[in-house]
Amino acid sequence: MLHHISFDYMEKFMLDVFTAIGVPADEAKTCAGVLIASDKRGIDSHGIGRLKPIYYDRIVHQKIQQASTEFEIVRDHLATAVVDGHHGMGMVVAKRCMQMAIDKAKKHGMGMVVARNSTHYGIAGYYPLMACAENMIGISGTNARPSIAPTFGVENMLGTNPLVFGFPTDEPFDFVNDYATSVIQRGKIEQYAREGKDCPEGLIIGRDGKSKTNSKQILEDLVKGEAALAPIGGIGEENGGYKGYGFATVTEVLSAALQQGAFLQQLTDRDANGERKPYQLGHFFIAIDIKCFCEPTDFRKSAGDIMRALRESEKAPGAERIYTCGEKEHLTGIERADSGVPVNEALQKDMITMRNELGLGYKFDFE
Template identity: 65%
Template structure:
């Protein structure tokens, strides 16, 4: 096995970036990789992963990964598997980890990079680490009728709570013509379009929305008073794809602003108020 192959194997192991022995081994193999196989450390994705996820230290003679280097090209399949492994390492069960990774990768596939893998650490991993949300809690149905249901997500990951609720709504709509499900104690659930598309793919008209903490200033205001409160509709069509409109009260997504900050870029004029 080459050093490159071993580094990829370590990365592909669930929870390896949190395992001291794996982190130590990654450091050892990375040094060998830098010496014998790596052509340009400043643009190598394995070097970037090593320094950011595994805390690997580079020899003083090695140029650090360049922030201006062209983006690494990584397949959706690899990204999906990576995100699933991260969720598994936090104790998310297999089924739910698969769903969570699918919701996030669907955002990246649609070009909505504000809600995809870029949010894995700041929204989900960091909030689990801080105890703000749980990696897994069973979903309880509190009230239910033929056409409605109220569930308690128990502060689990919204990425699996959302699909669970939409599946209940679709099942009720198929039986009774309409289905409404509301959830309390849920958390950030990714792109709303994922759930409306679930309904439209099942032959239903889908509607989904969520509340959000105050982060939007009213027109001519400077203090955050309104939530983004996303709303989304999905309607089946005779075309190759459904009609889906996913909108919010903000002119830009928080995740996109975070990306500007990571990349050291200025935000477009008019999308952020610095008070």
């Protein structure tokens, strides 16, 4: 049965879990903050749903991720920097990198920081929004474990590789296009599997070149290399799949080549002998100071005017409204402020497991 938990209670639980597995208090606050931001925005694939399989299990059971983050600045040159995260918490690495980019942009107009040897950093949109709050344009991307097949291929080579832009506006919410460069991303498939749903046709390609729909089987096949995600546009060229393939490749190059890190099929959790190893992810962060081009208030109004014009344009027959990027997430945040985070039975079991294993003093309403 679906249950709702308040933002504050859920964030405190996640904070206590992170702290209990060895994440330092200030870093745990960052990690829990990124995850609850995802749940608030309705990106359920990257909030509490990721706590156990992506962070808890990798630190506690698989031992391929460090709970405490060693943040090493490898190169630092005026508007740019290269950072090594030493397999620590991706959210900690990412937030510090974006803050560095913002600080550099304040001095030089633009700042770019790239990171290597990092881990999953949560929702990519969190970091461009940090720049928006400082009257800046924010850009971020990350590579990931192999999932996407190149157009006309069936082998999972590229990660879901989000390429995200954030623009401040004069509206109650900023523009942020937070999504993967695949038609669907692994977290959404995990969500389908938890809910007992099949994936829609045409999103996953098997080694035989045919579409796959069984969510649980797809997750197994992705790990075994027997299935791959289609890039944005879908399987083949007919619907523009080569465009998503191209953007995923752009993210891969910017995430790996500048910091000389791992890429493509090197980004797995197994070495040549089949032993567990860290994922070695790379990220990039760009901040652009708007005041170097025009007054921030003028930019915000122009950006807002563009969004309003798009939403006020003629709607398709039967369509109730047109949205712009960031709007649905904003509306979900307002709705969930009262209802809280939805937690299905699978997530409830995960929360109980973590609580029991760690000996945390929580009694959940759904028990």
